[in-house]
Amino acid sequence: MDQPPRATFDAICESYALKQSGPARRISERVWHLPTGSGDLAVKLYTVEQHTRAHKEAAVLAHLATHGDARFRVQALQRTAAGEPAWTGFDGQAMLTRWETGQFRTYDTFTPSEWRALGASLAALHLSLDRLTLPTLDTIRARLTAIDADDIRRSLLDPLDRMPPEGDAALLRTYVDACLRMLDSHYPGSIDTFPADDPQHPIHNDYNQFNYLFDGALPPVILDWEAAIGAPREFEVVRCLNHLPLEAPELAAAFVRAYLQVRPLQPERIAWAVDAACLQHALKRWVVQGWLNDPPRFASHLHGAMNMVSTMLGARGRLIDFFSRCLDAGRP
Incomplete structure (x- = not known):
């Protein structure tokens, strides 16, 4: 997204009855830090095509604001002067939230107490979201049934014939092969046992290290709800832990135990959740496409995706056993 004109921030401030007290500073492609006389705010911009995402994210934050549950923290939604959860302007929408300070950290630096806080936070969020019905919501079932496995295979294999000379061809071939094997291993179960x-x-659907903001208190603030979809809770628990049960099972168990102290999970859904969550790694065509377009920039993404897939490939039984044992231990 190109830099918005000054008139956009002027119109936003007018709509929210705010007085800007300094220049807006770009934080990411679509997020800006906006200082105002009423406090610093985060401005998230959406294009016209992202209208549904904008209103979905604002609706989720508005709903979560009604539940004073200390087990989770999210950004505080700022409503317009007219009480609307999002602003609609010249060429898109904007959502404003209170500016939160803190730092992002990689998952391998989280302490056991932080993993426990994250598990309890996710369960509490799920409890709250159990009471939210959105008028238009994409679902994991719709996404799974829309998958064309043959098309996925073609989209993974085609790049092997047009690799840029400066790229690591061997790594891409290994990654594509691993994704194809993941597709074969997990696609049938994700459909047949939904x-x-x-x-x-x-x-949340993106509950991971890139959206945990640590500020010295627990739990961390959970950011970025625009990817939210409808799904069974077991799917998110498995997906957000990814390969942690294989890499550091004691930390993953701390997360799951903390979740179960707040909200139950259904043991009979674990095998499906493992299949559905593992399948997502085979569907990351953006990693391959990004690497083809710009190998140096996407090299780290490809290496990270390869590490994840190689760790989880062939581990279906171990993952099912891990979560099943956690649920058995959590039963009264």
Whole structure:
């Protein structure tokens, strides 16, 4: 997204009855730090095509604000002067939240107490979101049933014939092969054993280290809700831990135990959740496409994706056993 004109921030401040007290500073492609006389705010901009995402994220934050649960923290939504959760302007929308300070950290630096706080936080968020119904919400079931496995295979294999000379061709071939094997291993189970009776209430769907803001208090602030979809809770628990149960099972168990102290999970859904969560790694075509377009820039993404897939490949039974044992231990 190009830099918005000054008139955009002027219109936003007018709509929110705010007085800007300094220049807006760009934080990421679509997020800006806006100082005002009423405090610093985060401005998230959306294009016209992202209208649904903007209103979905604002609706989720508005809902979570009604539950004073200390087990989770999210950004505080700022409403317009007219009480609207999001602003609609010249060429898109904007959502304003209170500016939160803190730092992002990689998952391998989290302490056991931080993993426990994250597990309890996710369970508390799920409890709150069990009571939220959004008028238009994408669901994991719709995404799974829309998958064309043959198309996925073609999209993974085609790049092997047009690799840039400066790229690591051997690494890409290894990654593509691992993704194809993940697809074969996990696609059937994700479709055939889907828990059809689940209401698929919203989940965060991107609950990971890139969206945990640590500020010295626990739990950390959970950011970025625009990827929220409807899904069984077991899917998110498995997916957000990724390969941690294989790499550091004691930390992953601390997370799951803390979750179970707040909210139960269904043991009969664990095998499906492992299949559905592992399948997501085979579907990351953006990693391959990004690497083809700009190998130096996406080299770290490809290496990270390769590490994740290689760790989880062939580990279906171990992952199911890990989560099943956690749930058994958590039963009264």
